[in-house]
Amino acid sequence: MAYVATRGGEKAIEQAERLFRQDLGTIDASRVETIKQTMPYLIDRVMGEASLYSEELAALALAQTGGELSEAVLVLRAWRTTQPRIAIARPVQQDEILTQRRISAAFKDIPGGQILGPTLDYSHRVLATDVLEGKPYAPPAVEAAAKPAPSRQPSLADWQRQQGLVAPANASDVAPEDIPDLTREPLLFPASRAHRLQSLARAETGGVLALGYSAMRGYGNAHPTVNELRLGEAEVVVRHPSGTEFSAGRVRVSQAEVTSKEKGGFLELGFAATFGWNEVKVIAAATLDLNSAEAPVGSPVHEEFYLYHTESVEASGFCIHFKLPHYVTFQSILDAMRDAKAKKAAAEQKPAETRQMESAE
Amino acid sequence: MSLSSLTRPWAATSYGFLDASAKRELRRKMLKAIAVPGCQMPYASREVPMARGWGTGGLQVTLTLVNPTSTVKVIDQGADDGVNAASIRRFISRVSGASETWDTLAASIVQSRHRVPEEVMREDQILVLQVPNPEPLRGVEPNISIARQMHADADYGKLWLTLYEQIVRKGRIMQGAAYPSMVNGRHVMTPSPIPRWDVPKLNMAKHLTFLSAGREKRLFAVPPFTRVEPLVFSDRPYRVEDHADLTCRRSGVSGYFMNELPIDGGGSAFEVSDSNLGIKAIQQAEGTPVEIGKTWYRNGEFSA
DSSP states (O other), X not given: OHHHHTOOHXXXXXXXXXXXXXXXXOOOHHHHHHHHHHOHHHHHHHHHHHTOOOHHHHHHHHHHHTTOHHHHHHHHHHHHTTSOOOOOOOOOOGGGSEEEEEEOSSSSSOTTOOBOOSOOTTSOOOOOGGGGXXXXXXXXXXXOOSSOOOSBOOOHHHHHHHTTSBOOOOOOOOOGGGSOOTTTSOOOXXXXXXHHHHHHHXXXXXXXXXXXXXXXXXXXXXXXXXXXXEEEEEEEEEEOTTSXXXXXXXXXXXEEEEEEEEETTEEEEEEEEEXXXXXXXXXXHXXXXXXXXXXXXXXXXXXXXXXXXXXXXXXXHHHHHTTSOOHHHHHXXXXXXXXXXXXXXXXXXXXXXXXXXXXXX | OOHHHHSOOOOSSBTTBSOHHHHHHHHHHHHHHHHSTTOOEEOOOOOOSSOTTSSHHHHHHHHHHOOTTOEEEEEETTBTXXXXXXXXXXXXXXXXXXXXXXXXXXXXXXXXXXXXXXXXOOTTOEEEEEOSOOOTTTTTOOOHHHXXXXXXXXXXXXXXXXXXXXXXXXSXXXXXXXXXXXXXXXXXXXXXXXXXXXXXXXXXXXXXXXXXXXXXXXXXXXXXXOOEEEOOOTTSOOOOOSOTTOBOTTTOOBSSOEEEEEXXXXXEEEEESSHHHHHHHHHHHTTOOOOOOOBSEETTEEOO
């Protein structure tokens, strides 16, 4: 029985998990609520990558993983996949979004206006160390504009289509319930447009940024101009069994449309959208979308390359799996290596041995 | 009639964790995989409460097969008490009510990472192998769409070429584990990173084998009594690891695949990799009545 006694893996894993959880302490509703209230952009990022819109569950996931982002996304995805699809929402149109921020770098002014909304873009990034000296930071109140910005904004691309700058959008007659759903089907290549955009929507922010940035630096062939960047809240309109449509609530969304050069007489557009407000992610993702049409196979802007490698749960899981024991595989490699070495040594030694034996005689 | 009489009581998760739609998709893909041996079937591969790369593919297949009368054995690198094997086995029994075992003979489902047990598996047993990379062509063609086309054309020339080049450069085929093998004379598969020692156990086996890669979203199968032939040249026979003459320092068994343990001052000791076979041998030596099944290898020689 000594064989068993020296192991004891089950006990070790239980205690290792306890150690992790002990360091985080008791998790209660107030901790979850504090995370939810104070970290909205972190919550947004996690909701986007989990493709699950629930601020409360995202905050809970962050609390129970201590902010280990890939772990937080994994617990949310694992929970999400057990939930049934009870309804399919009506597709969101850009001009229906309750828009809080909407800017374009393509024109100085655009129909509907440039709406800065909440942003740190033009602030000086100075660490508020005074807070640590006991002087709380209370943000100065926002002064309302004389004329409020319209809550809903037209799509700039629609104006560009009217001007013949952008190719006409072909209205799709696919019923909402027939839109391919990445969470229920495997991703195959070439990916459908729906799968590509869904995959980018739930992609890992850092991964999308890295590959999108590589495209921006020159590993793609299109330098993006932000045609339109929009942060807003979209109504989730679903159909009641009685047939009436109603809004089940609003979700924060980001979307970016980037453009580059002319192709076939029109400006090309790259698009991305995600749950939550995450500008870096949608600009980088839209850049990848824009570049993928003529991307060489194996380049970072080729869809198979960037969709596979920005999948957060798969990438992080595979990376950490290398911690698992691999001694069987390793033994197999050692065996082949030792044999090859022995063969080589034998081949080199043979002539020498023959000579020695001759002289001994 | 009320709504509650038509529905089951609310539960946090479905039986066996995966919901009915996930299981239905998996069952269809598993049947397809049996119908076309060795051919990779894409599947949605739902997230499970474990990290990708930690057996999520094997787990989804097991969760689809399992029922309350099942007996499940889970091994990692041959050991039942490896930390991850223990975690997976505990999860399966928790969500399905299946019994747990370490004994290959007692299991109805064996989920394994990188080993096939040494005791011969029967018709009524299913082996589920966890697969990190389902694509035997990945080394010669990283693009999955092109590789898929190559399988369709049975275009395995590049694979043969790498094996040939190894012989030219090193005097032997250097492929360690995951030895590419032709299934049913048509599809080349990776048998998952099992040692070369284990590949012959899949050939014309009585049991059904599923191989499932959760992260890569592909599963494939070797149905019972199906040919699994390692790719070899007719003048260079297939060689398993040179373990036939090694003896386990704990159990005293020999002629099985071993773990090598470096010892202080140089040299190595060996322990049998199929840990429960070792335990049973110790128990037998101590006089405990225990059944050791027929093994694929006898006196270090494969003889199925």
